[in-house]
Amino acid sequence: MIRLFLFAFLIALPSAAGAIVIRDDVDDSEYRVPASEFPALVDMPKSGHGVLVAPQWVITAAHTIPRNSRLRKVSINGKSRRVERVVIHEGYRRLPQELIDQAVATGDASSIVAFVSSSDDIALVKLAKPVTDVAPVALYEDSLRPGEIVKIIGKGTAGNGTTGYSLGVPSRTELRRAYNEITRVDDRWVCYRFDAPSSALALEGALGNGDSGGPVLVQVEGRWLLSGLASWKVIDGPVLSAKYGRYGQETCNVRLGHYLDWIGRVIAGQP
Numbered sequence: 001m002i003r004l005f006l007f008a009f010l011i012a013l014p015s016a017a018g019a020i021v022i023r024d025d026v027d028d029s030e031y032r033v034p035a036s037e038f039p040a041l042v043d044m045p046k047s048g049h050g051v052l053v054a055p056q057w058v059i060t061a062a063h064t065i066p067r068n069s070r071l072r073k074v075s076i077n078g079k080s081r082r083v084e085r086v087v088i089h090e091g092y093r094r095l096p097q098e099l100i101d102q103a104v105a106t107g108d109a110s111s112i113v114a115f116v117s118s119s120d121d122i123a124l125v126k127l128a129k130p131v132t133d134v135a136p137v138a139l140y141e142d143s144l145r146p147g148e149i150v151k152i153i154g155k156g157t158a159g160n161g162t163t164g165y166s167l168g169v170p171s172r173t174e175l176r177r178a179y180n181e182i183t184r185v186d187d188r189w190v191c192y193r194f195d196a197p198s199s200a201l202a203l204e205g206a207l208g209n210g211d212s213g214g215p216v217l218v219q220v221e222g223r224w225l226l227s228g229l230a231s232w233k234v235i236d237g238p239v240l241s242a243k244y245g246r247y248g249q250e251t252c253n254v255r256l257g258h259y260l261d262w263i264g265r266v267i268a269g270q271p
Contacts, residue, residue, distance in 0.1 A: 021160065021208050022160050028158060031178055033175055033177050038215065039134045040077075041076075042058045044064045047064075051137055051214075051215050053136050053138075056126055057136075058124070061254060063231075077131075082128035083126070091119065092121055095115060099115060116232055117189070137226045140218050146183055148181070151216075151219070152214065152215070153214055155176070161245065162246070178204060180193075188254065190252070190254075191252040193250045194248065195248075207251055212230050214230040232251075
């Protein structure tokens with residue numbers, strides 16, 4: 001049995017987007033929200049998200065940046081915005097295809113666990129012009145703790161915790177939001193588990209493939225602050241035949257508190 005850590009936006013496997021994965025006993029309409037719920041959400045090309053954190057800056061997971069082509073445009077609040085440049089964290093490393101092939105062939109994913117856990121999956125995108133019609137989202141400068149509740153947002157075809165969802169579904173449809181409880185925190189990552197209804201929050205859910213770079217928000221004094229970005233998840237079972245999004249699955253997100261100095265230096269134009 002393979003227990004494999006995979007990115008939420010799979011580069012080496014067929015592209016997919018699962019968006020918010022919801023409880024099987026709650027109607028999907030309860031999770032759907034209008035774009036006004038979070039206008040600072042950024043749509044990356046084809047799949048994946050980012051968040052507007054300054055008038056001219058978007059933050060996202062590094063693996064949402066196109067691998068073999070230049071990132072030229074992103075969409076914010078339904079409008080196309082030209083990109084001036086991209087700054088990927090110097091500690092980011094793309095997951096080599098050979099490591100995935102090795103894990104699939106042998107069932108031993110320890111090398112992928114070590115590789116992904118030690119990579120800095122974060123990037124900043126500078127826009128050609130400041131955004132004036134959307135307010136940026138403030139960063140959470142404290143550290144999340146186990147037991148805290150976060151809100152997650154994303155687009156795509158939702159699955160549910162009983163059936164999961166399959167790769168190859170449409171990349172974008174409705175905007176959805178859900179909530180989850182933080183289960184563990186370390187330097188780079190903050191993680192939550194998708195619990196079954198008997199122990200779940202009323203609108204519990206998890207981000208799916210294609211929602212990498214999407215926001216993980218924490219409420220502080222009535223404001224929702226950006227504390228993390230969707231990045232990768234734990235997959236139990238054979239990679240190519242596993243059903244993604246089932247109850248019990250763990251999702252890990254970039255912990256932005258770990259990168260506050262780096263974010264500040266890049267936006268300020270420092271080396």
